[in-house]
Amino acid sequence: MRKLSLLITAFCFSMFAVNAQAQEKESVLIKNATVLTITNGDLEKTDILIEDGVIKEIGQNLSARGVKTINAEGKYVMPGIIDAHSHLAITQGVNEWTNPVTAEVTMEDVLDPNDIGMYRALAGGVTSIHVMHGSANVIGGQGETIKLRYGQDQEGLKFNDAPRTIKFALGENPTRVHGQGFDVQPRTRMGVEQIVRQTFDAALDYKRERDAYVSAQSKWEEDKEGKAPWPVAKNLRFEVINDIIEGEVLVHCHSYRADEIHMLMRVFNDYGVKNYTFQHANEAFKIAPELAANGANTSIFSDWWAYKFEVYYSTAFNAAILNKYGVTNSINSDSGELIRHLNHEAAKAVKYGGVSKNDALKMITINPAIQLGVDDRVGSLEVGKQADISIWSGHPLSIYSICETTLVDGVTYFDKDSDPDDMRLRINPEDNYEEVSTSGRHEDACMSDVFHFFGQEGKTAALNQR
Amino acid sequence: MLIGFASTVQAQITEEATFGKFAITNAKIHTVTDGVIENGIVLIEGKKISFVGTNAKITADFDRIDAKGKHVYPGFIDSGTLLGLKEIGAVAVTNDQAELGNINPHVRAFTAINPSSVNIPVTRVNGITTVISHPVSGVIAGKATLINLYGYTPDSMAVVQDAALHVDWPSKAKRGWWDDRDEKERMKDFNKRIGDHKSFWDKAQYYHEMMTKYEQNPQKYIKPNSDVRYKAMRDVFAGDLKVMISVDKAEDILESIKWSKDLDGIDVILSSVQEGYMVAEEIAESRIPCLVGPVLRTPSRDYVNYQRPYQNAGMLHDAGVMVAIRTGETENVRNLNFNAGYAAAYGLGKEEALKAVTINPAKIFGVDDQIGSITAGKIANLFISDGDPFETLTQIEHLFIEGVKVPLENRQTQLYDEFIDRADVK
Numbered sequence: 001m002r003k004l005s006l007l008i009t010a011f012c013f014s015m016f017a018v019n020a021q022a023q024e025k026e027s028v029l030i031k032n033a034t035v036l037t038i039t040n041g042d043l044e045k046t047d048i049l050i051e052d053g054v055i056k057e058i059g060q061n062l063s064a065r066g067v068k069t070i071n072a073e074g075k076y077v078m079p080g081i082i083d084a085h086s087h088l089a090i091t092q093g094v095n096e097w098t099n100p101v102t103a104e105v106t107m108e109d110v111l112d113p114n115d116i117g118m119y120r121a122l123a124g125g126v127t128s129i130h131v132m133h134g135s136a137n138v139i140g141g142q143g144e145t146i147k148l149r150y151g152q153d154q155e156g157l158k159f160n161d162a163p164r165t166i167k168f169a170l171g172e173n174p175t176r177v178h179g180q181g182f183d184v185q186p187r188t189r190m191g192v193e194q195i196v197r198q199t200f201d202a203a204l205d206y207k208r209e210r211d212a213y214v215s216a217q218s219k220w221e222e223d224k225e226g227k228a229p230w231p232v233a234k235n236l237r238f239e240v241i242n243d244i245i246e247g248e249v250l251v252h253c254h255s256y257r258a259d260e261i262h263m264l265m266r267v268f269n270d271y272g273v274k275n276y277t278f279q280h281a282n283e284a285f286k287i288a289p290e291l292a293a294n295g296a297n298t299s300i301f302s303d304w305w306a307y308k309f310e311v312y313y314s315t316a317f318n319a320a321i322l323n324k325y326g327v328t329n330s331i332n333s334d335s336g337e338l339i340r341h342l343n344h345e346a347a348k349a350v351k352y353g354g355v356s357k358n359d360a361l362k363m364i365t366i367n368p369a370i371q372l373g374v375d376d377r378v379g380s381l382e383v384g385k386q387a388d389i390s391i392w393s394g395h396p397l398s399i400y401s402i403c404e405t406t407l408v409d410g411v412t413y414f415d416k417d418s419d420p421d422d423m424r425l426r427i428n429p430e431d432n433y434e435e436v437s438t439s440g441r442h443e444d445a446c447m448s449d450v451f452h453f454f455g456q457e458g459k460t461a462a463l464n465q466r
Numbered sequence: 467m468l469i470g471f472a473s474t475v476q477a478q479i480t481e482e483a484t485f486g487k488f489a490i491t492n493a494k495i496h497t498v499t500d501g502v503i504e505n506g507i508v509l510i511e512g513k514k515i516s517f518v519g520t521n522a523k524i525t526a527d528f529d530r531i532d533a534k535g536k537h538v539y540p541g542f543i544d545s546g547t548l549l550g551l552k553e554i555g556a557v558a559v560t561n562d563q564a565e566l567g568n569i570n571p572h573v574r575a576f577t578a579i580n581p582s583s584v585n586i587p588v589t590r591v592n593g594i595t596t597v598i599s600h601p602v603s604g605v606i607a608g609k610a611t612l613i614n615l616y617g618y619t620p621d622s623m624a625v626v627q628d629a630a631l632h633v634d635w636p637s638k639a640k641r642g643w644w645d646d647r648d649e650k651e652r653m654k655d656f657n658k659r660i661g662d663h664k665s666f667w668d669k670a671q672y673y674h675e676m677m678t679k680y681e682q683n684p685q686k687y688i689k690p691n692s693d694v695r696y697k698a699m700r701d702v703f704a705g706d707l708k709v710m711i712s713v714d715k716a717e718d719i720l721e722s723i724k725w726s727k728d729l730d731g732i733d734v735i736l737s738s739v740q741e742g743y744m745v746a747e748e749i750a751e752s753r754i755p756c757l758v759g760p761v762l763r764t765p766s767r768d769y770v771n772y773q774r775p776y777q778n779a780g781m782l783h784d785a786g787v788m789v790a791i792r793t794g795e796t797e798n799v800r801n802l803n804f805n806a807g808y809a810a811a812y813g814l815g816k817e818e819a820l821k822a823v824t825i826n827p828a829k830i831f832g833v834d835d836q837i838g839s840i841t842a843g844k845i846a847n848l849f850i851s852d853g854d855p856f857e858t859l860t861q862i863e864h865l866f867i868e869g870v871k872v873p874l875e876n877r878q879t880q881l882y883d884e885f886i887d888r889a890d891v892k
């Protein structure tokens with residue numbers, strides 16, 4: 001009986017999914033809300049007119065014919081939340097851990113549109129996430145910025161024309177996986193630096209040789225004089241590194257300690273790399289002035305610490321200190337649990353260190369948008385921006401406020417009032433539906449597939465912890 | 467570098483804990499058991515609350531705290547943590563929560579509580595004064611302890627040294643995303659655990675009966691050879707030690723309830739109870755109280771509605787179950803308030819959520835005559851806040867543990883003080 005009802009739900013739901021796919025952009029009029037624009041203050045009793053997925057007008061007494069209207073009287077409307085660090089929507093394995101440098105692999109290739117985690121995130125007001133490679137490698141794979149158009153396929157999830165990104169990782173994770181696990185460099189933070197420098201040097205050498213070959217080859221093809229030049233094979237890994245140096249790929253670097261963050265800024269200055277973001281960055285507060293001087297961004301946990309040695313000297317006041325020194329900082333989840341309440345995580349920046357409410361909200365909207373290079377399209381409520389919006393029962397920094405509706409491009413992807421019990425998109429009738437996962441939080445998700453490098457002791461401890 | 471750094475921080479400690487006589491005046495007192503008192507007075511003398519009300523003569527020897535516009539709450543109690551046992555998660559040598567083996571009734575969390583854990587002062591900032599800290603390994607993980615979060619020895623911190631025997635109910639379920647055992651492996655592990663568990667209880671009970679007979683009549687009966695594990699179970703069989711069963715999956719909850727029905731005269735508590743709402747009526751019928759949480763966790767199954775983890779405590783309460791809230795945390799036990807806040811927002815309501823972190827756990831662990839409310843004669847565990855303590859933006863301003871006014875300073879605030887205005891930055 002239970003299985004039957006599940007199947008019926010599944011069937012109903014697949015209808016919903018198809019609908020969502022057919023309607024990529026919608027026109028909506030949101031009436032009488034308190035609008036938290038993020039970039040232009042808070043507006044009382046204000047309407048937002050969305051036309052074909054784009055904000056057309058923000059003001060009072062707006063009207064539009066034949067457009068769906070949402071009565072948001074007494075509600076708070078804010079931009080859809082953006083998570084600059086997520087591992088949701090990935091099929092099998094977040095780490096290509098076979099080499100300390102794997103710049104050629106991409107998350108684009110492994111997007112999983114069925115991940116229920118996306119729906120849970122939508123229910124917390126999240127509209128865009130940065131899907132990242134894990135932190136096993138010094139230079140990991142390329143990320144993918146997606147919109148949570150839950151119900152669409154891989155192509156439908158993509159954030160069109162978002163800049164390319166790549167994951168770097170410093171400290172304990174790469175040194176444990178490669179040094180401790182495989183007995184190859186890096187085993188230390190000294191080694192980590194040299195892996196980066198060595199890779200960048202090799203990539204520049206490659207580019208010089210490859211460019212010389214390509215131009216010699218094209219010349220030879222024209223005049224056929226003498227021998228054909230000796231080929232220099234295309235190297236995808238080095239191509240990506242050169243794209244980083246040329247500013248086409250934004251670096252998001254997993255890091256914790258101040259010294260290693262400072263190290264990478266030195267290296268990047270030597271190679272002319274700009275516009276990068278330190279992820280986690282638990283000790284960024286110690287070098288906030290240096291980060292600001294280099295124009296480096298940070299994307300941090302609100303309060304996670306002490307789960308490993310490199311985060312033992314952390315403080316929940318990190319966000320407040322970074323904010324004071326003018327560092328563009330975001331608050332991320334790196335977790336299928338935290339992503340469900342990033343509004344609450346942002347509120348902790350107010351609690352610990354007195355960041356203003358608007359600055360705290362920036363940390364989950366416009367700031368992550370800046371870090372992902374999409375701030376011209378999302379991250380605030382402004383005319384001309386894409387209509388990624390979340391509607392709340394009260395001010396989103398209150399613990400009692402509940403997200404009621406989430407729109408992506410004007411399309412409703414979450415609505416609390418029509419939220420069925422089962423929101424899976426696909427159901428395999430052969431799956432054991434009694435399968436239960438009883439864990440609490442998703443700690444260090446970016447290492448989930450490399451736990452076996454930490455030996456039986458680590459694994460047993462993990463199994464034994466509630 | 468780190469050592470040098472740590473010593474600099476140490477040198478910065480300026481606030482000191484104080485003890486004596488305190489008068490909190492003009493406060494909105496949330497007594498929990500006796501309503502809300504506006505413009506009230508709380509007097510603290512030594513370790514105890516000596517007066518709660520509106521009219522009291524305050525002599526000059528009291529340190530006065532004017533709490534006009536502020537709130538007084540009983541210290542919060544987290545009903546399930548690893549605080550004091552685990553310091554740095556990934557550094558195995560700092561982890562004392564998991565002893566080897568499946569059956570360890572003789573190991574005591576109380577023994578391994580580190581009063582100097584850096585995590586403890588960080589926890590206090592949100593008004594949490596008291597926690598259950600428990601071992602977590604095998605099936606019978608050991609004895610949980612109920613401690614106040616201030617003191618220089620576990621003895622001075624303990625409200626109850628051994629608060630419950632912690633049984634981690636064997637489950638066929640995956641423990642989390644990192645659990646890569648296939649179903650066959652999990653079943654094998656389950657069968658071993660449940661078998662070990664049941665046969666141990668039988669033997670331990672037999673030992674207890676033999677010892678009881680021997681004690682009653684040493685001439686007639688032979689003293690059985692002692693065994694630390696069997697000995698450790700005698701308090702349980704005598705009805706002096708509660709049994710706290712951690713269990714999550716609905717069918718496991720039912721099995722554990724069925725098993726505990728045979729435990730004659732032994733108080734049972736369920737802990738974690740992630741899928742409790744699925745079998746809420748059965749739990750209510752068993753009259754077993756539940757320590758629910760973490761509230762902030764993902765749904766147990768892919769098809770489970772996203773709200774259930776938030777709603778679980780409320781749904782259990784509605785069914786008639788006595789509910790307390792736990793975080794299951796170590797370094798972030800400070801987030802107990804927000805676990806309670808989410809439970810409140812999603813059905814439990816503020817009043818019941820407040821009970822779930824104060825008087826309910828006190829009742830469940832049999833210490834409601836000592837803690838869990840603002841009542842004259844109880845231990846002075848309380849805090850003063852500028853608002854609703856479940857709200858993220860609320861600040862806790864003063865904290866008392868056993869009458870000691872404990873500074874809210876901790877490593878995280880010290881790092882803030884040092885780095886918000888770095889001396890070398892012009």
